[in-house]
Amino acid sequence: MRSTSTPRKNRRINLISLIAVALLVVAPLYLLAVTVAIRSNLFDFDKGALDAKDTKALWAFIGSGIAAAVTLTGLLVTANHNRQAERRLGLDTAVKGIALTHREDGSYAQKAVLAGALSTLVHLYHPVIAMRMLSATWREDAADTASAIWIIDEVLEDGTPESQIEAARLFYQHADQLCYASAGQYEFPAILEKKWPAKLPWDARLALLTGLPKFLTSKPKQWWTDGHHWICPLLEAVIKDDNDKSLKAFAHDMLERLLSDVEPSDAAHRLGNKKRTFSEMKKTIDDYTPKAGDRFTDAETQGLLARVQDWMEGKTL
Numbered sequence: 442m443r444s445t446s447t448p449r450k451n452r453r454i455n456l457i458s459l460i461a462v463a464l465l466v467v468a469p470l471y472l473l474a475v476t477v478a479i480r481s482n483l484f485d486f487d488k489g490a491l492d493a494k495d496t497k498a499l500w501a502f503i504g505s506g507i508a509a510a511v512t513l514t515g516l517l518v519t520a521n522h523n524r525q526a527e528r529r530l531g532l533d534t535a536v537k538g539i540a541l542t543h544r545e546d547g548s549y550a551q552k553a554v555l556a557g558a559l560s561t562l563v564h565l566y567h568p569v570i571a572m573r574m575l576s577a578t579w580r581e582d583a584a585d586t587a588s589a590i591w592i593i594d595e596v597l598e599d600g601t602p603e604s605q606i607e608a609a610r611l612f613y614q615h616a617d618q619l620c621y622a623s624a625g626q627y628e629f630p631a632i633l634e635k636k637w638p639a640k641l642p643w644d645a646r647l648a649l650l651t652g653l654p655k656f657l658t659s660k661p662k663q664w665w666t667d668g669h670h671w672i673c674p675l676l677e678a679v680i681k682d683d684n685d686k687s688l689k690a691f692a693h694d695m696l697e698r699l700l701s702d703v704e705p706s707d708a709a710h711r712l713g714n715k716k717r718t719f720s721e722m723k724k725t726i727d728d729y730t731p732k733a734g735d736r737f738t739d740a741e742t743q744g745l746l747a748r749v750q751d752w753m754e755g756k757t758l
Contacts, residue, residue: 556588560595568596568604576611586619590628597632602642609641609648616652617659625666629656635713637678643685650679650688654695654745658752670719673699674712677722680729690731691742697726698749 555578562571575592578584589611596608612630620627632638633649641649653672662669676699679692705720737743752758 555584556592559584559588559592563592563595563600568600569607572596572600572604572607572611576607579611579615586615586628589615590619590630594630594632597630597638597641597645602645606642606644606648609645609652613648613652613655616655619656620660620664624664627656633675637675637682637712639682639684643688646683646685646688650691651742651745654749657699658748658758662752662755670699670703671710673722674710674715674717677717677725678712680725686731686735687737689729690735691737691746693726693729693731694736694746695749696722698746698753700726701753 559571559575559578562568562574571592575584575589579589593608593612596604600608619629630649638646638649653676657669657672665671673696676692676696680689680696683689683692700719700723703719705723707718707720709716709718711717748758
């Protein structure tokens, strides 16, 4: 696990700079020294004692080697110093960011200030700290939903694996709180409107997927002014793009329930720039049949699918 206190891009730039200087400075020095030594026949051991010319060539070779060694040592010392400085700066930034989340009396700052502080932590490569702070503040209603989902989306896009798991679990925990009172108004991670993030850690993908039924069924079907089928292409993408059989099976079973009230047709919904018709999605369901051992058997995930079934039948949840 990479440290979240050091900016990853800066570390990458430092490494590239070190390699570039080694190639442009150190390597030419060694090449020059070897060239001088060869052209002066320094390595001709049959000549006997060294004459003045050979001695000068030897000293030139030694001097070039020392210069190269000093240059490389200086680069390593400088790079190490820069890393230490970045760590100290990262810690200072994190402490200042955390300080912004509280007032002097210990209460949480205004939601706008809090959102800005958490966003700053994310953009300065402290996603784990941001997620821990968001977890506490959101639980106590000190963070607004729109900012929370934006921060979660940023971490899902470019966080460390650990922070991505925490972000996905936060989505799951609050999935039934993302819809507003006004019909059709909700917050949702932008990444899930573009694609299924199949490269996220398994725990993160599980939390995102099982959060979908909580999110969708938090309001009755008629609340969704554009219909509830907009989420179906995302579930189909899980079936097509994910490599985990249990996640694919869960997505299949949920999608099958959601499409039970429509006939195959050319009516379509989008996921990113891809348009998927009801006919295509129903074919995906028919073509993929999960095996019995693929499905989750725990009460929680089975309960989520049962909730979707009851919701589709119009039962009070």
